[in-house]
Amino acid sequence: MKTNDMVKHGAAASAKAPSADWTIDQGWAGYSAQEHAVWRTLFERQTRLLPGRACDAFIDGMHRLPMGADAIPDFRALSEVLMAQTGWQVVAVPGLVPDEVFFDHLAHRRFPAGSFIRGPHQLDYLEEPDVFHDVFGHVPMLMNPVIADFVQAYGVGGLRARQLGVLHQLARVYWYTVEFGLVQQADGLRIYGSGIASSSIESLFALDDPSPNHVGFALARVMRTRYRIDDFQESYFVLDTLDDLLALASIDFAPVYQRVANQGELQPGDLLAEDRVLQRGTGGYHRSKPGP
Numbered sequence: 001m002k003t004n005d006m007v008k009h010g011a012a013a014s015a016k017a018p019s020a021d022w023t024i025d026q027g028w029a030g031y032s033a034q035e036h037a038v039w040r041t042l043f044e045r046q047t048r049l050l051p052g053r054a055c056d057a058f059i060d061g062m063h064r065l066p067m068g069a070d071a072i073p074d075f076r077a078l079s080e081v082l083m084a085q086t087g088w089q090v091v092a093v094p095g096l097v098p099d100e101v102f103f104d105h106l107a108h109r110r111f112p113a114g115s116f117i118r119g120p121h122q123l124d125y126l127e128e129p130d131v132f133h134d135v136f137g138h139v140p141m142l143m144n145p146v147i148a149d150f151v152q153a154y155g156v157g158g159l160r161a162r163q164l165g166v167l168h169q170l171a172r173v174y175w176y177t178v179e180f181g182l183v184q185q186a187d188g189l190r191i192y193g194s195g196i197a198s199s200s201i202e203s204l205f206a207l208d209d210p211s212p213n214h215v216g217f218a219l220a221r222v223m224r225t226r227y228r229i230d231d232f233q234e235s236y237f238v239l240d241t242l243d244d245l246l247a248l249a250s251i252d253f254a255p256v257y258q259r260v261a262n263q264g265e266l267q268p269g270d271l272l273a274e275d276r277v278l279q280r281g282t283g284g285y286h287r288s289k290p291g292p
Protein backbone atom coordinates (compact mmCIF):
# COMPACT_ATOMS: atom_id res chain seq x y z
CA MET A 1 0.00 0.00 0.00
CA LYS A 2 3.02 2.15 -0.34
CA THR A 3 3.71 2.26 -4.00
CA ASN A 4 2.00 3.82 -6.95
CA ASP A 5 0.94 0.39 -8.09
CA MET A 6 -0.80 -0.21 -4.85
CA VAL A 7 -2.55 3.13 -4.81
CA LYS A 8 -3.75 2.64 -8.34
CA HIS A 9 -4.85 -0.86 -7.64
CA GLY A 10 -6.49 -0.01 -4.33
CA ALA A 11 -8.61 2.60 -6.06
CA ALA A 12 -9.69 0.14 -8.71
CA ALA A 13 -10.49 -2.49 -6.11
CA SER A 14 -12.56 -0.21 -3.90
CA ALA A 15 -14.67 0.98 -6.81
CA LYS A 16 -16.41 -2.36 -6.44
CA ALA A 17 -17.20 -3.87 -3.04
CA PRO A 18 -15.08 -6.99 -2.53
CA SER A 19 -16.84 -10.33 -2.57
CA ALA A 20 -16.84 -12.22 0.74
CA ASP A 21 -13.75 -14.20 -0.23
CA TRP A 22 -12.13 -11.19 -1.93
CA THR A 23 -11.71 -13.01 -5.23
CA ILE A 24 -12.09 -11.15 -8.49
CA ASP A 25 -11.90 -12.13 -12.12
CA GLN A 26 -8.27 -12.09 -13.25
CA GLY A 27 -9.37 -10.10 -16.29
CA TRP A 28 -6.64 -11.73 -18.35
CA ALA A 29 -7.81 -10.19 -21.65
CA GLY A 30 -7.51 -6.73 -20.09
CA TYR A 31 -3.73 -6.75 -19.55
CA SER A 32 -1.99 -4.19 -21.75
CA ALA A 33 1.01 -4.89 -23.96
CA GLN A 34 3.09 -2.88 -21.50
CA GLU A 35 1.96 -5.08 -18.62
CA HIS A 36 2.88 -8.25 -20.51
CA ALA A 37 6.23 -6.62 -21.30
CA VAL A 38 6.93 -6.05 -17.59
CA TRP A 39 6.23 -9.74 -16.99
CA ARG A 40 8.65 -10.64 -19.80
CA THR A 41 11.43 -8.48 -18.37
CA LEU A 42 11.05 -9.98 -14.91
CA PHE A 43 10.57 -13.53 -16.20
CA GLU A 44 13.64 -13.47 -18.45
CA ARG A 45 15.80 -11.95 -15.74
CA GLN A 46 14.82 -14.58 -13.18
CA THR A 47 14.98 -17.57 -15.49
CA ARG A 48 18.57 -16.57 -16.35
CA LEU A 49 19.47 -16.21 -12.70
CA LEU A 50 17.75 -19.17 -11.06
CA PRO A 51 19.41 -22.26 -12.58
CA GLY A 52 22.00 -23.29 -9.97
CA ARG A 53 20.34 -20.99 -7.41
CA ALA A 54 16.74 -22.17 -7.05
CA CYS A 55 16.13 -25.69 -5.77
CA ASP A 56 15.24 -28.50 -8.18
CA ALA A 57 11.59 -28.52 -7.02
CA PHE A 58 11.21 -24.88 -8.04
CA ILE A 59 12.78 -25.25 -11.48
CA ASP A 60 10.93 -28.47 -12.11
CA GLY A 61 7.57 -27.03 -11.00
CA MET A 62 8.02 -24.01 -13.23
CA HIS A 63 8.82 -26.10 -16.28
CA ARG A 64 5.67 -28.16 -15.83
CA LEU A 65 3.38 -25.12 -15.58
CA PRO A 66 1.89 -23.14 -18.47
CA MET A 67 4.12 -20.18 -17.72
CA GLY A 68 6.53 -18.47 -20.10
CA ALA A 69 8.09 -15.15 -21.04
CA ASP A 70 5.46 -14.14 -23.58
CA ALA A 71 2.53 -13.26 -21.37
CA ILE A 72 1.24 -12.98 -17.83
CA PRO A 73 -0.09 -16.48 -17.15
CA ASP A 74 -3.80 -17.23 -17.24
CA PHE A 75 -4.83 -18.44 -13.76
CA ARG A 76 -7.33 -20.91 -15.24
CA ALA A 77 -4.61 -22.69 -17.22
CA LEU A 78 -2.30 -22.72 -14.18
CA SER A 79 -5.06 -24.10 -11.97
CA GLU A 80 -5.80 -26.92 -14.36
CA VAL A 81 -2.24 -28.21 -14.18
CA LEU A 82 -1.85 -27.53 -10.46
CA MET A 83 -5.16 -29.20 -9.62
CA ALA A 84 -4.12 -32.37 -11.40
CA GLN A 85 -0.76 -32.37 -9.63
CA THR A 86 -1.43 -31.31 -6.02
CA GLY A 87 -5.09 -30.26 -5.84
CA TRP A 88 -4.31 -26.52 -5.65
CA GLN A 89 -5.90 -23.66 -7.59
CA VAL A 90 -4.85 -20.06 -8.21
CA VAL A 91 -7.55 -17.43 -7.59
CA ALA A 92 -7.26 -13.72 -8.36
CA VAL A 93 -7.40 -11.07 -5.61
CA PRO A 94 -6.80 -7.31 -5.82
CA GLY A 95 -3.73 -7.42 -3.54
CA LEU A 96 -3.28 -8.08 0.18
CA VAL A 97 -6.41 -9.57 1.70
CA PRO A 98 -7.35 -9.77 5.41
CA ASP A 99 -5.56 -12.51 7.34
CA GLU A 100 -8.66 -14.64 7.91
CA VAL A 101 -9.53 -14.50 4.20
CA PHE A 102 -5.97 -15.43 3.24
CA PHE A 103 -5.89 -18.37 5.66
CA ASP A 104 -9.29 -19.63 4.57
CA HIS A 105 -8.14 -19.76 0.95
CA LEU A 106 -4.94 -21.61 1.84
CA ALA A 107 -6.81 -24.03 4.09
CA HIS A 108 -8.86 -24.94 1.00
CA ARG A 109 -5.88 -25.19 -1.31
CA ARG A 110 -6.65 -21.98 -3.17
CA PHE A 111 -3.70 -19.66 -3.60
CA PRO A 112 -4.80 -16.00 -3.71
CA ALA A 113 -2.65 -14.23 -6.27
CA GLY A 114 -2.57 -10.52 -6.95
CA SER A 115 -3.75 -9.96 -10.51
CA PHE A 116 -2.04 -6.60 -11.04
CA ILE A 117 1.56 -6.21 -12.13
CA ARG A 118 4.12 -3.68 -10.91
CA GLY A 119 5.01 -0.77 -13.16
CA PRO A 120 8.10 -0.72 -15.39
CA HIS A 121 9.84 1.75 -13.07
CA GLN A 122 9.43 -0.39 -10.04
CA LEU A 123 10.88 -3.72 -11.03
CA ASP A 124 12.88 -4.43 -7.91
CA TYR A 125 10.75 -4.05 -4.87
CA LEU A 126 7.17 -3.69 -3.81
CA GLU A 127 5.42 -4.47 -0.59
CA GLU A 128 2.11 -5.70 -1.86
CA PRO A 129 2.30 -8.99 -3.74
CA ASP A 130 1.68 -8.64 -7.49
CA VAL A 131 1.21 -11.31 -10.12
CA PHE A 132 4.95 -11.78 -10.63
CA HIS A 133 5.66 -12.41 -6.97
CA ASP A 134 2.58 -14.57 -6.43
CA VAL A 135 2.63 -16.58 -9.64
CA PHE A 136 6.31 -16.81 -10.55
CA GLY A 137 7.41 -16.93 -6.91
CA HIS A 138 4.82 -19.15 -5.27
CA VAL A 139 3.07 -21.34 -7.81
CA PRO A 140 6.04 -23.50 -8.92
CA MET A 141 6.59 -24.66 -5.33
CA LEU A 142 2.89 -25.53 -5.00
CA MET A 143 3.54 -28.24 -7.62
CA ASN A 144 5.60 -29.97 -4.91
CA PRO A 145 3.48 -32.25 -2.68
CA VAL A 146 5.35 -31.35 0.53
CA ILE A 147 4.98 -27.61 0.03
CA ALA A 148 1.39 -28.12 -1.10
CA ASP A 149 0.53 -29.76 2.23
CA PHE A 150 2.61 -27.36 4.29
CA VAL A 151 0.96 -24.24 2.86
CA GLN A 152 -2.49 -25.70 3.42
CA ALA A 153 -1.50 -26.54 7.01
CA TYR A 154 -0.36 -22.94 7.45
CA GLY A 155 -3.85 -21.79 6.44
CA VAL A 156 -5.51 -24.11 8.96
CA GLY A 157 -2.95 -23.15 11.61
CA GLY A 158 -3.43 -19.45 10.87
CA LEU A 159 -7.12 -19.54 11.73
CA ARG A 160 -6.21 -21.29 14.99
CA ALA A 161 -3.27 -18.98 15.77
CA ARG A 162 -5.54 -15.93 15.47
CA GLN A 163 -7.80 -17.34 18.17
CA LEU A 164 -4.82 -18.08 20.39
CA GLY A 165 -3.35 -14.59 19.86
CA VAL A 166 -0.09 -15.99 18.46
CA LEU A 167 -0.42 -14.99 14.82
CA HIS A 168 2.91 -13.15 14.83
CA GLN A 169 4.72 -16.30 15.86
CA LEU A 170 3.09 -18.38 13.14
CA ALA A 171 3.54 -15.72 10.48
CA ARG A 172 7.29 -15.84 11.14
CA VAL A 173 7.31 -19.53 10.21
CA TYR A 174 5.70 -18.74 6.86
CA TRP A 175 8.01 -15.80 6.31
CA TYR A 176 11.22 -17.73 6.96
CA THR A 177 10.11 -20.79 4.98
CA VAL A 178 7.60 -20.20 2.17
CA GLU A 179 8.71 -16.61 1.58
CA PHE A 180 12.44 -16.54 2.39
CA GLY A 181 13.54 -20.13 2.88
CA LEU A 182 16.78 -21.73 1.70
CA VAL A 183 17.38 -25.46 1.41
CA GLN A 184 20.48 -27.61 1.33
CA GLN A 185 20.71 -29.63 -1.86
CA ALA A 186 23.35 -32.26 -2.71
CA ASP A 187 24.99 -29.73 -5.04
CA GLY A 188 24.78 -26.74 -2.69
CA LEU A 189 22.60 -24.18 -0.98
CA ARG A 190 19.44 -23.33 -2.93
CA ILE A 191 16.47 -20.95 -2.84
CA TYR A 192 12.92 -22.21 -2.34
CA GLY A 193 11.34 -19.08 -0.77
CA SER A 194 9.18 -17.13 -3.19
CA GLY A 195 10.21 -13.71 -1.89
CA ILE A 196 13.77 -14.53 -2.91
CA ALA A 197 12.95 -16.44 -6.10
CA SER A 198 10.89 -13.54 -7.46
CA SER A 199 13.59 -10.93 -6.71
CA SER A 200 16.76 -10.70 -8.76
CA ILE A 201 18.65 -8.63 -6.21
CA GLU A 202 17.68 -10.84 -3.29
CA SER A 203 18.47 -14.03 -5.25
CA LEU A 204 22.04 -12.76 -5.30
CA PHE A 205 22.11 -11.30 -1.81
CA ALA A 206 20.65 -14.33 -0.01
CA LEU A 207 23.10 -16.82 -1.48
CA ASP A 208 26.26 -14.91 -2.40
CA ASP A 209 26.59 -11.90 -0.12
CA PRO A 210 28.68 -12.27 3.05
CA SER A 211 26.30 -9.99 4.98
CA PRO A 212 23.37 -12.24 6.01
CA ASN A 213 23.41 -15.15 8.43
CA HIS A 214 22.54 -18.63 7.18
CA VAL A 215 21.12 -20.59 10.11
CA GLY A 216 19.79 -24.14 10.30
CA PHE A 217 16.00 -24.04 10.54
CA ALA A 218 14.54 -24.68 14.01
CA LEU A 219 10.83 -24.12 14.57
CA ALA A 220 10.79 -22.47 18.01
CA ARG A 221 13.82 -20.35 17.12
CA VAL A 222 12.10 -19.03 14.00
CA MET A 223 8.88 -18.28 15.89
CA ARG A 224 10.85 -15.94 18.15
CA THR A 225 12.58 -14.09 15.33
CA ARG A 226 11.28 -10.76 14.05
CA TYR A 227 11.67 -10.08 10.33
CA ARG A 228 12.11 -7.20 7.94
CA ILE A 229 9.40 -6.46 5.42
CA ASP A 230 11.12 -3.50 3.80
CA ASP A 231 14.58 -4.79 2.98
CA PHE A 232 16.69 -7.92 2.50
CA GLN A 233 16.60 -10.35 5.42
CA GLU A 234 19.44 -10.29 7.94
CA SER A 235 19.09 -14.03 8.52
CA TYR A 236 17.95 -16.83 6.23
CA PHE A 237 16.95 -20.18 7.70
CA VAL A 238 18.09 -23.32 5.93
CA LEU A 239 16.29 -26.66 5.70
CA ASP A 240 18.32 -29.87 5.33
CA THR A 241 15.62 -31.06 2.95
CA LEU A 242 12.16 -29.85 1.90
CA ASP A 243 10.83 -33.01 3.50
CA ASP A 244 11.53 -31.43 6.89
CA LEU A 245 8.37 -29.40 6.26
CA LEU A 246 6.34 -32.64 6.15
CA ALA A 247 6.64 -33.01 9.90
CA LEU A 248 5.53 -29.39 10.41
CA ALA A 249 2.39 -29.88 8.34
CA SER A 250 1.08 -32.41 10.85
CA ILE A 251 2.30 -31.14 14.24
CA ASP A 252 0.22 -29.25 16.75
CA PHE A 253 1.99 -25.91 17.22
CA ALA A 254 0.20 -25.14 20.52
CA PRO A 255 2.95 -26.54 22.78
CA VAL A 256 5.58 -24.71 20.75
CA TYR A 257 3.70 -21.40 21.15
CA GLN A 258 3.73 -22.05 24.92
CA ARG A 259 7.46 -22.59 24.97
CA VAL A 260 8.13 -19.59 22.76
CA ALA A 261 5.99 -17.33 24.94
CA ASN A 262 8.44 -17.90 27.80
CA GLN A 263 11.48 -17.00 25.74
CA GLY A 264 12.40 -13.58 24.46
CA GLU A 265 11.88 -12.19 21.00
CA LEU A 266 14.94 -12.10 18.77
CA GLN A 267 16.01 -9.36 16.41
CA PRO A 268 16.42 -10.30 12.75
CA GLY A 269 20.21 -10.44 12.87
CA ASP A 270 20.68 -12.13 16.28
CA LEU A 271 22.63 -15.36 16.56
CA LEU A 272 22.33 -17.74 19.52
CA ALA A 273 24.85 -20.16 21.01
CA GLU A 274 22.60 -23.08 20.08
CA ASP A 275 22.16 -22.00 16.44
CA ARG A 276 23.47 -24.22 13.70
CA VAL A 277 25.34 -21.46 11.87
CA LEU A 278 26.15 -22.18 8.21
CA GLN A 279 27.30 -18.65 7.48
CA ARG A 280 28.02 -16.10 10.18
CA GLY A 281 27.05 -12.92 8.38
CA THR A 282 29.19 -9.81 8.51
CA GLY A 283 26.03 -7.70 8.85
CA GLY A 284 27.78 -5.20 6.64
CA TYR A 285 24.84 -4.52 4.35
CA HIS A 286 22.37 -3.47 7.04
CA ARG A 287 25.01 -1.67 9.13
CA SER A 288 25.89 0.57 6.21
CA LYS A 289 22.31 1.80 5.85
CA PRO A 290 21.19 5.05 7.46
CA GLY A 291 19.24 4.48 10.69
CA PRO A 292 15.51 5.17 10.96
Ligand code: HBI
Residues within 6 Å of the ligand: 093, 095, 096, 097, 098, 099, 102, 112, 113, 114, 129, 171, 174
Ligand atom coordinates in the same frame (compact mmCIF):
# COMPACT_ATOMS: atom_id res chain seq x y z
N1 HBI B 1 -2.86 -11.54 1.29
N2 HBI B 1 -2.87 -11.68 -0.99
C1 HBI B 1 -2.24 -11.89 0.17
N3 HBI B 1 -1.01 -12.46 0.17
C2 HBI B 1 -0.34 -12.69 1.32
O1 HBI B 1 0.78 -13.22 1.31
C3 HBI B 1 -0.96 -12.32 2.53
C4 HBI B 1 -2.24 -11.74 2.48
N4 HBI B 1 -2.85 -11.37 3.62
C5 HBI B 1 -2.25 -11.58 4.91
C6 HBI B 1 -0.89 -12.17 4.84
N5 HBI B 1 -0.33 -12.51 3.73
C7 HBI B 1 -0.06 -12.35 6.06
O2 HBI B 1 -0.20 -11.23 6.89
C8 HBI B 1 -0.35 -13.65 6.80
O3 HBI B 1 0.52 -14.64 6.25
C9 HBI B 1 -0.09 -13.55 8.27
Ligand code: FE
Residues within 6 Å of the ligand: 129, 133, 134, 138, 179, 194, 195
Ligand atom coordinates in the same frame (compact mmCIF):
# COMPACT_ATOMS: atom_id res chain seq x y z
FE1 FE C 1 4.45 -14.20 -0.97
